[in-house]
Amino acid sequence: MTSLQIFGVGGLPEIEPGADLAGSILRAATEGGQALKDGDVVVVTSKIVSKAEGRTVELAEIVPSQFALEWSAQWGKDPAVTEIVLRESKRVVRQIGPILITETHHGFVCANSGVDQSSSGAHGRAVLLPLDSDDSARRIRAGFVAAGVNAAVIISDTFGRAWREGQTDIAIGIAGMQPILSYIGQVDPHGHEFMVQALCTADELAGAAELVKGNLSRVPVAVIRGYQWAQDDTATIAPVLRDQSRDLFR
């Protein structure tokens, strides 16, 4: 009977550009009495990845476009933030009132291109999504492996979704394991082909990790221990991002 343990890794220092995330996480986990082990799935909140990678913007340095100025005035939004949201997007999927659902350059569909103005360290700074979260995940994983720990890595963010209220943590980058578990062609105990053809376990792992992170606390990393995953270092988040031609809701 499968049993999982999920725990947060606290005590990480404030993350500055250039920070060695793998090293910081390994150290904090060990100091917290829960050293990382082979087989762990380490879920890292995108915000500390962005901070380590310098993916922050000073709002005062932004010159908003005319469109950003006018649109923001209508809805009482900060035009500098609006300008950043637009720059980070490939297209606007939906806009009703003050809500902008955008598709980012990476291909993520989310509110405000995932731009975060909270927990930025000072007023007037916005945190952007990492440029390439798969690459970020790979580098963190490489750091773990170099230290003798064969752990998979998921970079998580908090997104809303269609049809359901409330947001959940999902995966925006991955390394070491595939994000989707496929049941195509397999049959259940009664000989029926499975209705569920593919499970996005990466999103379930990200959501599970959030349960111990808590938005109010400073726990940007969580470990899921006991989950059986097949190592695959070719893995990326790409299979999760539905192609626009197949997406009925774009």
Add this chain to the structure above:
Amino acid sequence: MTSLQIFGVGGLPEIEPGADLAGSILRAATEGGQALKDGDVVVVTSKIVSKAEGRTVELAEIVPSQFALEWSAQWGKDPAVTEIVLRESKRVVRQIGPILITETHHGFVCANSGVDQSSSGAHGRAVLLPLDSDDSARRIRAGFVAAGVNAAVIISDTFGRAWREGQTDIAIGIAGMQPILSYIGQVDPHGHEFMVQALCTADELAGAAELVKGNLSRVPVAVIRGYQWAQDDTATIAPVLRDQSRDLFR
């Protein structure tokens, strides 16, 4: 530092109409060496709830409508199943090719009204979603409480989503705890109001539970232990179902 344990409850008997789910789950958990405890969140797959409630249909008894017959012929689908999908829906949200995304009478937006033709015990039978999963959750919780175990209950199902491939387990019914954790009005350590206003922890709990259930195994119940929840017996899944007037993707 919060730490959670998640484990499956195996050894449940084949569930028949009228089964006492709370009793079966309590018994199986104890026999498996992991008796349920106060504070547990018990996630029960909707399929066994449907079976206990007799929410199954013999396909041979269905007389498909003309529309179901014609549409099914176009796409190589079973007209009896199509007829059931349509009957279980309030409206068709999207239809492209063989895919029907419907809104069920409960208000869930999912593929094929959540009708399941797999694991039904025999060919030719379909399993419908429970009539009222909140009520089902309440009755299971009442059974636990009567046995001295103050556990919250989530009824889960596997749904697809917009923009992202792969399905995940989410909550379709709940008892004992609210499904959404609100951060509205609260501030982070830097004094900023939270960007994330509301977290759908019920869906994260359902997805976390799926990680130990595994579609291929017969583990329809999982327990999440160590998660701090506030007891609220007025809770239902209703806050999670986005009102159509606010939904940009209906």
